Amino acid sequence: MGWHVRNPNLRWPVTLPDSIREQPVVSVGRRAKYLLINLPAGALIVHLGMSGSLRIADPNAAPGKHDHVDLLFTPDTVLRYNDPRRFGSIHWQRNPVMEHPLLRALGPEPLGLEFDGAYLKRQARGRRVGVKNFIMDAHVVVGVGNIYANEALFLSGLRPTARAGRVTRAGYERLATAIRRVLGNAIAMGGTTLRDFVNSDGNPGYFQQSLYVYGRAGEPCRLCATPLKGIRTGQRASVFCPTCQAAGNFGGRDV
DNA sequence: ATAGTCACCTGAGCGC
DNA sequence: TGCGCTCAGGTGACTA
Numbered sequence: 001m002g003w004h005v006r007n008p009n010l011r012w013p014v015t016l017p018d019s020i021r022e023q024p025v026v027s028v029g030r031r032a033k034y035l036l037i038n039l040p041a042g043a044l045i046v047h048l049g050m051s052g053s054l055r056i057a058d059p060n061a062a063p064g065k066h067d068h069v070d071l072l073f074t075p076d077t078v079l080r081y082n083d084p085r086r087f088g089s090i091h092w093q094r095n096p097v098m099e100h101p102l103l104r105a106l107g108p109e110p111l112g113l114e115f116d117g118a119y120l121k122r123q124a125r126g127r128r129v130g131v132k133n134f135i136m137d138a139h140v141v142v143g144v145g146n147i148y149a150n151e152a153l154f155l156s157g158l159r160p161t162a163r164a165g166r167v168t169r170a171g172y173e174r175l176a177t178a179i180r181r182v183l184g185n186a187i188a189m190g191g192t193t194l195r196d197f198v199n200s201d202g203n204p205g206y207f208q209q210s211l212y213v214y215g216r217a218g219e220p221c222r223l224c225a226t227p228l229k230g231i232r233t234g235q236r237a238s239v240f241c242p243t244c245q246a247a248g249n250f251g252g253r254d255v
Numbered sequence: 256a257t258a259g260t261c262a263c264c265t266g267a268g269c270g271c
Numbered sequence: 272t273g274c275g276c277t278c279a280g281g282t283g284a285c286t287a
Contacts, residue, residue, distance in 0.1 A: 011263070011282085033281075050280050051265075066265090085264045087281060102283085129258060138282075146280065194279085235260070236280070 001025055001039060002072030006063060011049065011089040014069060020044075020092060025073065031098070032106050032142035037071070042094035044071070045102065049087025055080050107141045110179050115141055117173030124164040124172070131167050132160035133234045135179065144179060146236050147192055150214045152178040157253035159245040160231070160238040167250045174252040185210065213239040223255065 002021050008014040023039040030036060035054075037044040046054070059070065059078040069081040069090060081090065093100040107123075108114045123140050124131075132153055135144050144152070153160050156174035158167060167175070186192055191205030194215070208215075212222050214237075217230025221241040230239050244255065 047281080049264090049282090083264095084266070085280090087264065127257080133258085136281090234258090237278090 001037070001044075004070040004072065005068070006070070007068040007086075010068065010083065010086050011047075012091070014090045016044075016090070016092050031103055032109070032138060034103065036097060038097070042092060043097040045089075045091040045093055045097070045100060046081070047089045047102075049083060049085060049089070051085040052081065052083035052088035055082065105139055107137075107139050110141050110143050110183055115176060115180075117169060117176045120172040120176055121167075121169045124167060127164040129164050130161045130233050131158055131164045131175070132238055134164035135175070136234070136236075141179070143183065147211070147214045148179070148182045148186065150237075150239055151182045151212060154213045154240060154245060155182065155255050157245055157249060157255060159247055159249065160233050160240055162250055167252075171250050171252040174254065213241065215239070 001023060003016050005014050005016065019041070020039055023041060025037055026040060027038045028036060029038060029043075033047060035046040035048075037046065048054070057070075057078050057080040059072065059076065063070075063080070064082060066082045066084045066086075067080050068083060068086070071079040071081070073079065081088070089102075091100065091102065093103075098104060108119070120135075120140070124134060127134060129137075132149050134140060135152070136146065136149050150160070152175060155178035156171065158171055158175060186205070186207040189205055189207040189210065190203060192207040192211075193204035194208060213228055216228050217237075217239045219228055220226065221228055221244060224241065224243045226241055226243040228239050229242050230237060232238065244253075
């Protein structure tokens with residue numbers, strides 16, 4: 001697989017070895033939010049950050065402003081990496097790929113078998129961090145970004161600031177279920193488009209129509225009409241319903 | 256080990 | 272029309 005780096009200044013400098021030019025793509029995969037383009041000797045690890053995208057392009061087409069990297073598959077097929085904010089990254093890792101520092105310490109996949117309420121309860125023992133920051137920690141579970149963390153906490157009736165170690169087993173059963181449900185629904189609806197996101201079909205997602213709390217601070221709760229409250233936790237916007245996510249409720253509730 | 260903060264970056268939105 | 276400011280977010284690095 002050939003490559004051409006136009007601007008190496010992504011989150012980390014992009015440095016790819018010439019040796020991979022000889023190698024065919026064997027398969028593609030994913031771990032957390034990292035895409036894995038597998039070659040015989042290792043893998044390209046690609047993260048799209050906040051604003052990245054990959055598009056098939058004609059190699060002769062003039063690159064756009066933020067088309068930083070081309071991955072060349074055939075003489076007339078290029079996969080073009082575009083990322084206005086450059087929060088994304090591209091690394092090469094020789095086998096075994098999971099030994100890469102970015103991958104080796106990641107928690108389980110939220111839609112996988114080992115992720116459930118018992119797992120979360122076990123991991124939360126003794127932790128004083130807020131439950132929202134806790135589930136956004138990739139060492140605990142991967143894939144739960146800010147939008148989906150807010151939504152999952154609403155669905156399980158837990159306040160974002162509830163100390164992780166105080167949430168009960170029942171609370172974590174609800175939360176694990178809510179995380180799987182939110183992610184599953186979002187995937188089924190093509191993702192969440194707040195501004196200009198388009199999914200791999202080139203279409204915007206429409207999960208944003210299903211949002212209960214994210215981006216709705218000050219607006220009425222869709223269940224009880226109480227004005228939603230916006231706060232900041234861990235430098236990120238958190239929104240919750242003071243009624244549906246009552247302070248001191250560590251067991252959650254079903255919505 | 257844990258918790259909290261900072262940094263990276265651009266484009267959109269807003270007030271003037 | 273333009274200028275400057277604020278905000279958004281994934282996640283590793285850093286500090287205490």
